[in-house]
Amino acid sequence: MTMKVDRRALLAGGLAAGALATTAAAAQEQPAAPPLPDGATDRADALALLRRMAEPVLGRMARGRLHAEWTPELSPTWDGRNPGVAYLEAFGRLIDGIAPWLALPDDSSAEGRLRARLRAQALESYTHAVDPKSPDYLLWRGHGQALVDSAYFTSALLRAPDALWKPLDAKTKARIVEEVKGLRRISPPYQNWLLFAAMNEAFLFAIGEDWDPMRVDLTVKKMLEWYVGDGWYGDGARFHFDYYNSYVIHPMLVQILATLAVGKPGFNNLRPAEELARAVKREQRYAEHLERMIAPDGSYAAIGRSLTYRTAVHQPLGHLAWRGQLPDSLPPGQVRAATMAAQRRVFADPSNFNADGFLTIGFARHQPTLGDIYSNAGSMYIASESLIALGLPADHAYWTAPPQPWTMRRAFAGQDFRKDYAVDY
Template sequence: MNTTEQRKYWLDTLLLIGHPVLDALSRRRLKEELPTEFHADRSTFAHLEAFARLACGMAPWLELEGLEGEEEQLRARYAGLMLEAIDAGTDPASPDYMNFKTEGQPLVDAAFLAHALVRAPKQLAGRLDSRVKSNVTTALKETRRTAPSGSNWILFSAMVEAALFILGDPEYDRMRVGYAVHMFMDWYKGDGVYGDGKDFHWDYYNSFVIQPMLADVVAVFEQDSAQYAALKPVIMERARRYATVLEKMIAPDGTYPFTGRSIVYRFGAFQLLSQAALQHFLEDALPQQQVRCALTAVIRRTMDFPGNLDEQGWLRPGVYGYQPDLAESYINTGSLYLCASVFLPLGLLPSDPFWAEDDMKWTSARIAAGENVMRDQAIGK
C-alpha cells in the first residue's frame, strides 16, 4: 500500500470497528444491540466501556482541522454522531443513559470519555450545548464516589478532573490531580517505565493507561501550576523512551509479545506509541514513517485474521479472532474497544510526515533483514 492507501486503511478499520457503537447510540439503541452475553455479570458496564473507549481513540481525528473531500465529510459526519452519542449516554431520560453511579468500574470509563474530551476540546467539549454539558459534568462527578486504589486507577480520577477543567467547571478537584501525578513520580521504576502502584507489572498498562493519561493530565494543568510545568519534561522524556521500547517490540511479521493482563485490547497495547506520533514527541532516532509502518503491520496482522468481529460487526474477545480464554473476568464486549486508541495518528493531516513520507522498515524488520542498526540504549533514572 502507498501512503494514501495506508491512511485510508487505518480510517476504514477505525470506522469498521466504531460504526456499530455510534450508529446504535445515535438511535439510542446501544443497550438493545450491544452483545452482553460474554461475561454477562459485567453487562451493566459494557455500554459505557464501548462508547468511552472508542471515543478516546477517535477523538483526535474528530478534532482535526484542514481535511478536504471525502475524509472531511466522514469526519464531520462522525463528529456529529459522537456528539449525539455523548447526549444519549449522559441524558437521564435516554434509554441509553449509562451507568456512572456504581462504585468501581464507571470511574474507569468516565476517565476514557474524559480523555476524549481532553483530546477534542473544540469538536467535542467545545460543541456541547448547555444541557448536554450539564449532563456530562454531572455524570463525571458521579464517579467521585469511587476511592481509587493505589494503582493506575488514581489517574482515572485525575483525568475526570482534567475534563471538568476543560469544560470550564470551577469545582474541579486539584487534590485528585496532584495526588495522581506525585504518586506516579514515586512509582517510577527506571528506563521509561512506571509501576502500577508501587509494584512493577509485566503488562501493557504503561500504554493502555498510565503514560498517555499522565502526559495529557500534566499538559492540561501545566499552565495552572509551575510544579507541573517543571515535571512535564521529565514525564515526556520517560514517555519518549517507552514509545521507543514499544516500537522495538513489534516483530517483522507485525506480532508482538502477548504478555500480561488485558491482552484482548489488541493493538490498544500501542496507544502510547500512537500518542507519541500524534503529539510529535518520538525520539529523533525514530522516524515517524517507521512508526506508521510498524503500527500498520500490527493492525493488518490482527485484522486480517477472521473472527475478530461477529456477524453484526461487534468486537469479540481475543487477539487473533475469537479467543475468549485470553480475557480476564472483568472484561466484557465493551472493554474491547480500547483497541481504538491505536488510531490516534489519524489526528494528523495527510501532509504530516507520519503519513506523507515513504515506507520505512521498523526496527525488528531491519535487524532481521541483516541491516546495520544502531544499538539500543537505556535512559537514566
C-alpha cells in the first residue's frame, strides 16, 4: 500500500521546527538582563515620586490656595457632578498613601527634612479642609462622592494618629468629627462603598467618639458573604474583574478589623481578631496574584474600570509590607523589585504630570479618553497608595534586602519559579 504524503504539512512542520530551534538558539545568545536596582536606589526613586505627587497639592492647600491655583482636569465623559469633588479626592487619597511615611520619626537627613515640611503642610491642609471660612474648605456637604474620599481622609488619621491626628487643634478635631458624622446622610450603594461608611465609623470608634457599630457590623458581614474565593472578593453580589480589591476592599477591610481588634468593642457576635487573621490571609493570597501579574519589564495587565488609578493596583503589596505581613512566598526584595519596576514603567512618560506638576488622567501617560464618567485629576492621587512601604524606615529589611527577580521575570528568563495553586480560606 502506498501512502499519500501531504507535502504542505511536512513543509509547515519543518518550518515550525526550524522556528523553534532558531528561537531556542536566540534565547541562549541573548545577553543577561541588566542587574536590578538596589534598595537605596529604589527608595530614592519612590521618594522622588512621593515628592512629585505631594508638593503641588500640599504646598498650595497649606496656604489655602489649592482651589485658586488648580483647576482639575475632568474626564471627557464627565457625568456633570460638581467638579469641586476633585479637591477632596486629591487630598484624601494623597494623604492616605503617604501617611505611613509621614509617621516616621524626624531626623536631619534630606528625607527627614522633606518629611517634616510635608507633615507640617499636611496638618495645615487638614485645618483648611474643614474650616468653612477657608478658600480650601472641601466639598463635604454636596455630592455623595464625599463619602468615598472621607474614608481615605479618616484612614490616614488611623494610619498615622500621632503624626496627623494628635497635633491638630481642638477646633479642627471637632470640625472633622462633625463633617464625618454628617456623611451618615449618604446611603452607600450596596458594594465597596459600604467600606467607606465603615471606615469612618471605625475612625470615630478609635478616637472615642459616638460611632454606629451596625454600619461596621453589616459591612464586615457583607464582605464575608461577597468573598468569591482564592483571595478575591466580589464588589457587591457580583464579581467584577477589576482592581477594586486593591483600591479599596483588602486594605480597608483589614484596617477596619485591625482597629476593632485593638479597641475590642463588645457590641455583638463579631470576632474582630479572628476575622482580621482571615482577612490578612486572603490579602496575602491576592497579593500573590498581583505579583504574578507584573511582567518582566514592569508592565501589568490593564483590566477593568478605573485603570487611570495607575499603580494603586499594587497597594496590597505595600500594605502587607508596611504591616510586616508579607507571606513567605513574597520575599521583601522580590516585592520591592517588582513594584518599583512597575512604578518606573508607568511613570516613565512625563505627560503623567501636567506643566504645573499635577497628575493627569491616564494609565502610562496622559490618556484622558481612558477616564470614566467620575474620573478627574484629583481621583488620580490614589496612586499614592502604592507608596505605603515608604512607611518602613530606610534601614528596614524591605529596603536593604538584595533585589530578587519576581515571578514573571524568572519565568521568561527560563528560570524555575514557584507553582501556583488555589487556596480554600
